[in-house]
Amino acid sequence: MTPEEIENAVTAGMPRAVEDLTRLVSIPSVAFPGWPEEPVRAAAALTEELLRSAGLPEVRQVPVEGSFPAVFAEAPAPAGAPTVLLYAHYDVQPPGDAGLWRTPAFTPTLVDGCLYGRGAADDKSGLISHVLALRAFQGRFPVGVKVIVEGQEEYAGERLERFVEHNPDLVRADAIIVADTGNPAVGDPAVTTSLRGLAAFTVEVRTLEEALHSGSFGGAAPDALAALIRVLASLHDDNGDIRVPGLPKGSFLGAGPSEEDFRATAGVLDGVALPGSGSLADRLWASYSITVTGLDVPTVRDAVNAVQAVARARVTVRVPPGGDPATAADDVVEHLRRAAPWGARVEITDRVLGSGYLADTGGRARSALNRAMKRAFGRAPRDIGAGGSIPLVATFGKLFPAAEILLFGAEDEGASIHAPNERVDLEELRRTATTEALFLADYAEF
Template sequence: MTPDQIEGSVAAAMPQAVEDLKRLVAIPSVAFPGHPEEPVYAAASATEELLRSTGLQHVQQIPVEGSFPAVYGEAQGPPGTPTVLLYAHYDVQPAGDPSLWRTPPFQPTVLDGNLYGRGAADDKSGIISHVTALRVFQGRFPVGIKVLIEGQEEYAGERLEAFVAQNPDLVRADAIVVADTGNPRVGDPSVTTSLRGMAAFTIEVRTLKEPLHSGSFGGAAPDALAALIRMLASLHDENGEVRVPGLPRGRFLGAGPSDEEFRATAGVLDGVSLVGSGTVADRLWSSYAITVTGIDVPTVAGAINAVQPVARARVTVRVPPAADPKTTIDSVVSFLHQVAPWGVRIGIDDVVLGSGFLADSGGRARTALNKALERAFGRSPRDIGAGGSIPLVATLVRQFPAAEILLFGAEDDGAAIHAPNERLNIEELRRTATAEAVFLQEYGGDQ
């Protein structure tokens, strides 16, 4: 097929693509503990049905120990052509406080060319990008195709890592397309060449056997919540720089957003300063970042006048691509023990680790992708980093060191992934699906 034919085919397929994405977004496939499991399995089934619609010769759900099933598909390419693995995930982040959403998180809504809903961008757009690109070829693919759609990337993604390590032939490929990233801005084509790793843990602080009346005991009884607040606040200095010894600021060798661009994208309020030092790219893509993502304490609405005996927090650390997540966790936990006041008892559990990624300079697949992105977006792509982590990528690098791993997708920095009012720009989905289809054609024909 010619690029013109591919572009026309994708454009004609977009109404169906949007309906398919709306169907997926309507399924609350949150794979976190405490959430219903039935919607996650429903999303797996819907994903399986979508892959079957592409003309793949073989599609099935594959059990993953301790997790939700992966959806797998494959098809042979013409003799002598390379094999491409396409990756995405069908699980999503929890929606959080529904009052912060302008539209219901699991009622997909199209407004001003954007589709709103939890998972519309991260990462159900990746599934639909793959499906739309594959449909172009009507079962006659220019390369060998393998598709792996994960069911628990947002929580405990390391379980698929173990599965891949145990089943390498299933996902062995010459090039691997990870559709779980995106562009800094809509219409600004980019390839993510570095990912920070991730380390997360839950910390529990205990001081008393039970809650105590704050009037009778406050002032002498040690408050677990106050202790935890002091410990967490000590992780950063007055400028927001990480204070933990052994976690220095890094440097990103490339262009990133300006302070003004980042403030606008992040929605930083007027008069509120950015934190840390160095360029925004340094801080987002090459340095450590520590975030307290949740605290278990009494709510304001249900508060009573009591000194708290226990408090818990979830702490996430983003780790530079070349750094070790386990060593990072050890450093942070050791620091928290050092700064803990009053001899409080500390417990650490629910540790999750994920390595970072740094791409090689590129090869045949990257050359084909550059041509495809320029065709779809009308401009050459640039290299960027990503502050988030994708647990599977580091495993793929270790398992298949000769494979080219290409990270691009339909998300953008304004898509509000992991936040209220997540949205996907529909035109960006069209361009991304076009680029993927042109890439498959270019890569298969470059023999």
């Protein structure tokens, strides 16, 4: 197929792709503990159906120990052609507070060329970009194709990583496309070349056998909630830099966003300063960060006049490429224990880890991607980092050191992934699928 034929085929396939994405987003495939399993399995079944519709002759669900099934598909390579592995995931983040959504999280809604709904960008757009790109070839693929779509990426852990380590030949390829990142802005093409790793855990602070009346005991009884607040506040200094020993600042070689653009994208309120020091690229992509992502304490609505006996927080540490998530978790936990006032008891549970990744930016696959992206977007891509974590990428890099790993996708910084009002720009989805299809054709010719 010529590049023009590929572009026309992708464009012609967009209406069907939007219908498929709408079906996917309507399934609340939250693979977190406590959420129903049936929708996750329904998303796996639909993923299997979509990959079959893309012309792949072998499609099946593969069990993953301790997790939901992955969906695997394969088409053999023509003689002498390389093989490309395509990755995405069909599970999504919980929707959070329904009152913060302008449209229902699992009722896909089209507004001004964007599809809104949980998972519309992260990462059901990744799955659909693969399907749309593959459909352009009508089953006559120029390269060997393998696809693996994960079912529990969002709930941190390394379940699929262990599966891949035990089944390397299943996913072995010459190049790997990970469609779980995106561009800094719509229409601004970029390839993600670094990913931070992850360490997360729950910290519990306990001071009393049970809660006490604040009028009778307040002022003398040790308050677990006050202790937890002090412990968490000790993680950063007044400037917002991390105070934990052993977590140094890093440096990112490429350019990051301007402060003006970052403030606008993040929705930072006027007069509120950005925490930390160093460039934004350094802070976002090459350094450690620590975030409190949840609290188990009485709500304001349910507050009573009591000194609390126990309080919990979920803490997430982002680890720069080259850093060790286990060591970072140990350092943060040790700091929290030392910071606990009044001899309060500190317990750590539910610890999960994921490794970061730093890509090699040379090679024939990256060259082919640069050409494909320039044609699809009208300009060449630039290298960026990502503060988020995709632990499987590090596993791919370890198992297949000769394979080129390419990270790009239809998400963008304004897509509100992991937040209310998540959306994917449909024109960005078309450009991303066009890039992938052009890449597959170009890479076959090398």
